[in-house]
Amino acid sequence: MVGPGAVIQGSPPRRRSPVTNLWYGILPAVILMAVFFVTPIGYTIGLSFTHADHAGLTLSNYAAFFSNDRFTDALARSILMASAAVIIASGFAYPLAWFLTYAVRPGRRLLLLFVLIAPFWTSFTIRAFSWQLVLSDSGVIAFILGRILGEPIALGFLYTMSASVFGLTLFGIMLITLTIFSVMVTIDPRLLEANRDLGGSEWQGFVEIVLPLSFPGWVIGAVLTFIICVGDYAVPTLLGGGFKPVLAQLMLSTLKGTYDLPMAATFAAVLMVVVLASALPLALVRRQVRLQG
Amino acid sequence: MVRTTIHGRVAFALLFGAVTATIYLPIAVMAVFSVNSGRFQVMPFREFTLVWFGRVFRDDQYFTGLMNSVAIATAVSVTATVIAFFCAYSLVNARFPGKTAVTLFVLAPFAVPLILIGIGLRLYFVSIGFEPSLGLVYAGQVLYVLPLAVLNLRNRIAQIPKSHEEAAWALGASRMRAILEIVLPSCRFAVVATLIITFTFAFDEFVIAYFLTNFSITLPIKIWTTLVTGFDPAINAIGVLVFGFSMALGIVAQALFMRKDQRK
Numbered sequence: 001m002v003g004p005g006a007v008i009q010g011s012p013p014r015r016r017s018p019v020t021n022l023w024y025g026i027l028p029a030v031i032l033m034a035v036f037f038v039t040p041i042g043y044t045i046g047l048s049f050t051h052a053d054h055a056g057l058t059l060s061n062y063a064a065f066f067s068n069d070r071f072t073d074a075l076a077r078s079i080l081m082a083s084a085a086v087i088i089a090s091g092f093a094y095p096l097a098w099f100l101t102y103a104v105r106p107g108r109r110l111l112l113l114f115v116l117i118a119p120f121w122t123s124f125t126i127r128a129f130s131w132q133l134v135l136s137d138s139g140v141i142a143f144i145l146g147r148i149l150g151e152p153i154a155l156g157f158l159y160t161m162s163a164s165v166f167g168l169t170l171f172g173i174m175l176i177t178l179t180i181f182s183v184m185v186t187i188d189p190r191l192l193e194a195n196r197d198l199g200g201s202e203w204q205g206f207v208e209i210v211l212p213l214s215f216p217g218w219v220i221g222a223v224l225t226f227i228i229c230v231g232d233y234a235v236p237t238l239l240g241g242g243f244k245p246v247l248a249q250l251m252l253s254t255l256k257g258t259y260d261l262p263m264a265a266t267f268a269a270v271l272m273v274v275v276l277a278s279a280l281p282l283a284l285v286r287r288q289v290r291l292q293g
Numbered sequence: 294m295v296r297t298t299i300h301g302r303v304a305f306a307l308l309f310g311a312v313t314a315t316i317y318l319p320i321a322v323m324a325v326f327s328v329n330s331g332r333f334q335v336m337p338f339r340e341f342t343l344v345w346f347g348r349v350f351r352d353d354q355y356f357t358g359l360m361n362s363v364a365i366a367t368a369v370s371v372t373a374t375v376i377a378f379f380c381a382y383s384l385v386n387a388r389f390p391g392k393t394a395v396t397l398f399v400l401a402p403f404a405v406p407l408i409l410i411g412i413g414l415r416l417y418f419v420s421i422g423f424e425p426s427l428g429l430v431y432a433g434q435v436l437y438v439l440p441l442a443v444l445n446l447r448n449r450i451a452q453i454p455k456s457h458e459e460a461a462w463a464l465g466a467s468r469m470r471a472i473l474e475i476v477l478p479s480c481r482f483a484v485v486a487t488l489i490i491t492f493t494f495a496f497d498e499f500v501i502a503y504f505l506t507n508f509s510i511t512l513p514i515k516i517w518t519t520l521v522t523g524f525d526p527a528i529n530a531i532g533v534l535v536f537g538f539s540m541a542l543g544i545v546a547q548a549l550f551m552r553k554d555q556r557k
Binding site for chain 2: 021022023024025026028029030032033036037039040041043044047092095096098099100103110112114115116118119121122123124125126127129130131133134140170173174202223224227228230231232233234237238248251252255261264265268271272275279282
């Protein structure tokens with residue numbers, strides 16, 4: 001490509017003034033968001049303050065929600081399930097991110113990262129279902145254990161909350177490893193060299209340098225994992241079963257089953273509050289790290 | 294690379310191997326069952342058969358679902374990529390107040406459970422007189438993949454030297470022409486990769502589609518109803534096909550993103 005200087009010799013280019021600044025490229029995205037995201041969610045929250053039978057604003061849906069053990073249990077279950085997935089996944093994700101950053105040649109890093117995350121680009125539903133084949137009482141693990149023990153064995157694991165947590169934890173490991181890694185890899189290696197030169201152990205290097213500097217990556221991964229898990233519908237249905245429903249399951253059965261739309265909207269509003277509250281830590285780290293994909 | 298003790302490295306490698314094996318294990322099991330002649334999905338393996346794959350290809354509902362999914366996902370990926378391209382361009386190159394707020398706003402669907410997007414769209418659009426339909430699924434899924442497309446394209450457009458575009462202006466090109474003839478070709482791999490990856494996400498998306506339809510089916514909806522209502526051994530075959538298809542698209546998209554990296 002010919003350098004611009006060579007072509008326009010003699011007549012210095014006048015840069016366009018900021019008036020032609022193409023800020024309006026954001027308009028389609030912003031309008032889309034306004035019409036299909038903000039308005040529907042705003043409408044839903046408004047609907048939660050109405051009642052199916054009479055006009056006017058009311059808190060009766062919220063009273064009904066918080067006085068019904070079935071509903072509050074489902075809320076607690078959703079939060080517990082998502083929290084457990086985040087905590088367990090974090091325990092795996094930190095060593096994995098450390099491994100990818102410091103124990104693997106840079107050329108091989110992307111390949112390993114790819115191997116780890118690629119399955120998560122495919123259908124959530126199919127992955128959840130495939131675990132049924134492994135975990136059910138007639139599944140692969142029960143079969144192998146049965147052969148070893150010489151008698152049929154009932155695992156009793158599928159259709160429990162533990163099975164839901166298990167499925168969501170695998171997702172969390174992938175996502176949190178990714179977000180920690182993407183921050184960890186930017187840490188200046190000279191900091192660790194300095195630590196070693198000064199007699200610090202590898203463990204000290206991790207606790208005092210890598211951990212604090214990669215913390216924002218963990219926060220982003222943990223928050224996103226929590227949000228996705230707390231509102232998930234497929235895994236709690238396919239692995240957790242329906243006897244002890246989570247909030248998302250009650251929301252859908254209310255919407256498609258009873259047609260009590262204000263009540264369904266109330267479930268959504270409660271979930272929205274949980275999501276907003278769990279997103280607060282993001283504000284703490286936003287200044288420290290550029291949002292990245 | 295920091296020097297790690299050899300024991301440490303082996304331990305980490307074993308952990309990585311164990312986690313990866315766990316992630317792939319059920320897919321492998323599903324692949325085995327998809328060619329197992331037994332009607333029930335129980336061990337041990339009986340005989341090799343392709344009868345379940347044959348059943349998938351003869352089933353009209355799978356075919357209808359597939360056609361709907363391909364059509365919607367194609368429309369979603371083109372719409373989202375075009376909108377995201379201009380949005381990303383302005384986020385990188387334009388100066389305007391509240392840019393950070395706009396960025397966070399456009400990325401917000403990332404940080405909201407899909408079920409909220411689905412229920413909000415359904416309640417609102419039904420209230421203003423629309424019926425749940427594939428058209429609403431299209432709108433909801435554009436929203437769902439938009440943050441991904443914006444992030445991908447923004448990161449790539451930020452790497453394009455500003456001087457190329459300025460040269461085009463100096464030669465008299467309009468802003469739009471410079472975008473179409475300089476910026477777009479410079480990030481064409483990332484644009485194609487974004488088209489592919491948003492297609493994949495929309496193709497596999499289930500929750501929004503489930504909320505926004507009553508009777509129409511997409512492939513994930515058909516798979517879901519088969520899973521929860523009955524028992525059909527063909528489900529393993531369709532699972533393997535969808536998994537393979539999505540993985541293949543993901544690999545192509547990733548290869549295109551990597552190619553961009555080498556040109557940097």
